[in-house]
Amino acid sequence: MVPTIISKPSFKVAGYGIKTNIADGSFTKDIAAFWNNYDINGWECKMYDQLNPPKHGEVGICVPESRESESLVYLLGVIVEDFEKVTPDLITLELPEATYAVFTTPPVDVTIGGKDGKANQEDFPNAISKTWKYIFEEWFKDSGYEYDETKLDFEFYDERCHFRPDTVMDIYVPVIKKI
Template sequence: MDTTETLQGILEFIDEHITDNISPEVLAAQAGYSTWHFCRLFQWGTGYSVMAYVRNRRLAFAAYELSSGKRILDISMDYGFGTHSGFSKAFRRYFGCSPGTYRLHAHSNRPFPPSLPGAYKYLIGGIIMEPKFVTLPAIKLAGFAIKTTSVAGENSKAIPAFWNDYMSNGMMEKLHAEKFIKKHDEYGVCFQEDMTTGEFEYVIGVERKDDAEISGEYHVCEVPPATYAVFSSPPSDGANFAAAIQGTWNYIFNEWFPKSGYEYAPNCNDFELYDDRSMPDEGKICDIYIPVVRMQK
């Protein structure tokens, strides 16, 4: 069973058990993956963190039930919101109005599980990419950071905008002029997300010297030691560079992981590495580092 089929089955399982006590651990066990690997896979396959997706589905089912005549408090309890106010706040954030207003002016049909695409296009030119494996010590970085969220795909807009600001408003030149730099290769690092909210920290940084003094205007962080599967994006020009990188990410999570015998390593971080190969106008390449461990049999 490929990744798409597995995730489609999980979406159907969620709808069938929408009023049950659903958790990332329960869904990971249903899929046959570790929790860490499943959460990462789910986000890349659906665009949502696990519990953000479950919460949105519960709200969709609750909206459907508003036309049944049941009390709003009872509906909120049925779908695990605990309090009327908590449900109303979540409902307003999702639908843009209160449950009462929705009941007065709208209704919805019974939700059905979304259908994931049956095929993915990776923009990798038909190449079967095999990673190299490296084990690295902790990587100490200094640079700039934002907080974003996977909810509603906000990160897919926020991170490119962050890179654009970094390259266009003097941040890049200022950072690379600092004396604390150990290497000028640039890292784009996703730190661990909150599994409930989908919020995570994204850092653009460079390696710093161990004993360097760094002013408070820079974000200082550390990527923990790990073994990585390293994928190189296919060579591309500047106009297609971002699409080639995204295609490589899609290949990793939808093609490589299911057949690899590896899973995403817990308490570790993935990152993109931009070195001299990322600089030319033609033939641009980015390396993607995925922390991995062997799957337990």
């Protein structure tokens, strides 16, 4: 798995989110429950209608409340030009310019038609998890880069992850050259 190294200018994100805690390990369950509520409540359509982003794609990002805190906010939003259309039920975040290693997950077939006639709902999250694991357990060792702890990593979901036989998404990891 070879990433693309890019420099991305600062950008703004607005969307829905939840506060969770990493200390007790509940954050993975909380985020999964949030995604379920996101779908059930139709927040994706509402967000696109309200914010009218210039391009399709959602950003999933964990934002620590502080360096010392065990709490974080999980934000699932869209990239916007400004925060003019943001209402109090939405969360906003501005990410600074950064260099990223961009990894694309291996393709997964999530279309309807498996042996039980249903869409495969587990392989895609597993592919995402395995990609994160590969990045931090294997890729960084010999990459010539290190994680830039002054920036935030994020997941990017675009039209390539909508019930396709070759479903993928991108993981953006902030990096700096090793000295």
